[in-house]
Amino acid sequence: DQQVKQNSPSLSVQEGRISILNCDYTNSMFDYFLWYKKYPAEGPTFLISISSIKDKNEDGRFTVFLNKSAKHLSLHIVPSQPGDSAVYFCAAAMGVGNEKLTFGTGTRLTIIP
Amino acid sequence: GAVVSQHPSWVICKSGTSVKIECRSLDFQATTMFWYRQFPKQSLMLMATSNEGSKATYEQGVEKDKFLINHASLTLSTLTVTSAHPEDSSFYICSARKGIYNEQFFGPGTRLTVL
Numbered sequence: 687d688q689q690v691k692q693n694s695p696s697l698s699v700q701e702g703r704i705s706i707l708n709c710d711y712t713n714s715m716f717d718y719f720l721w722y723k724k725y726p727a728e729g730p731t732f733l734i735s736i737s738s739i740k741d742k743n744e745d746g747r748f749t750v751f752l753n754k755s756a757k758h759l760s761l762h763i764v765p766s767q768p769g770d771s772a773v774y775f776c777a778a779a780m781g782v783g784n785e786k787l788t789f790g791t792g793t794r795l796t797i798i799p
Numbered sequence: 800g801a802v803v804s805q806h807p808s809w810v811i812c813k814s815g816t817s818v819k820i821e822c823r824s825l826d827f828q829a830t831t832m833f834w835y836r837q838f839p840k841q842s843l844m845l846m847a848t849s850n851e852g853s854k855a856t857y858e859q860g861v862e863k864d865k866f867l868i869n870h871a872s873l874t875l876s877t878l879t880v881t882s883a884h885p886e887d888s889s890f891y892i893c894s895a896r897k898g899i900y901n902e903q904f905f906g907p908g909t910r911l912t913v914l
Binding site for chain 2: 695727728729731732786787
């Protein structure tokens with residue numbers, strides 16, 4: 687049972703434009719969400735997170751939006767750069783201090799120069 | 800910083816042999832480390848949670864006698880795949896938690912190929 691889903695396995699975006707990566711979850715107990723970026727043959731790198739008490743968190747070019755009623759979150763990258771090409775995973779946890787992360791299946795983002 | 804290393808980065812072994820993978824937090828102490836595996840084009844699947852000085856907690860469906868985890872110090876956890884078989888071939892990734900929040904710092908992963 688995939689509790690965290692990323693329905694788009696791949697996404698191509700022109701350099702300079704906005705990249706929007708989506709993530710849906712089914713477990714209403716999740717209340718802390720994270721985005722990770724992963725290059726091939728490397729471990730994931732933490733990007734940004736959001737707690738369920740907020741609906742938006744911004745860090746530089748990265749913004750995460752959370753819609754609790756829809757059980758949906760999205761990661762916006764603007765402007766997109768060639769170095770952003772990677773696989774992006776969203777992850778969810780039950781509680782800020784909870785250790786266990788449940789990962790989505792990932793979206794491969796390709797930035798076209 | 801928060802750097803996590805893994806060794807080896809890749810290993811090829813014969814079926815039936817055992818393989819040990821090390822995970823180290825280089826610049827912080829990690830009371831909790833995690834072991835994941837990832838199959839091609841799939842998500843990271845948590846295998847077990849490893850706490851320093853105590854037994855690991857395994858996820859449902861993960862054989863604890865096959866995947867031995869030892870967390871001997873605050874900076875080192877090891878995963879031993881015993882009597883490896885071709886179906887154990889995968890990308891194994893460890894992570895370490897720094898502080899009390901969910902953010903985990905991941906190692907670069909180990910590619911295991913069992914012939």
